[in-house]
Amino acid sequence: MPQAIPTHRSTAHAAIRQETARQHDRSPARREAHAFYCTARWKRYRRWFLARHPMCEAKGCDEPATEVHHREPVRKRPDLAFVEANCEANCRPCHSRETIKGARP
Numbered sequence: 227m228p229q230a231i232p233t234h235r236s237t238a239h240a241a242i243r244q245e246t247a248r249q250h251d252r253s254p255a256r257r258e259a260h261a262f263y264c265t266a267r268w269k270r271y272r273r274w275f276l277a278r279h280p281m282c283e284a285k286g287c288d289e290p291a292t293e294v295h296h297r298e299p300v301r302k303r304p305d306l307a308f309v310e311a312n313c314e315a316n317c318r319p320c321h322s323r324e325t326i327k328g329a330r331p
């Protein structure tokens with residue numbers, strides 16, 4: 227009797243899944259930052275900050291703010307994560323732009 231029964235899962239499919247996971251989460255620092263944004267403390271701070279800064283603070287933009295941008299990224303300066311002066315209220319499009327800019331060297 228053969229012991230190895232072929233399954234429907236192909237190795238190619240597994241490789242694609244692994245590659246996708248890598249693209250979403252490239253480094254341990256990124257994983258840490260992601261964990262940070264899930265904390266109750268951050269969610270509380272974010273609500274407080276957006277109540278004080280209800281409008282997007284990007285130049286020339288006056289959309290309602292929905293995101294809190296860190297001028298110094300949390301992965302670089304975790305000590306500034308809850309410092310108001312290190313944070314900027316942004317609407318979603320401006321925040322995406324800031325984050326992309328910040329991710330580049």
Ligand SMILES: [Zn+2]
Pocket residue numbers: 282283284287288289316317318319320321
């Ligand atoms: Zn904006």
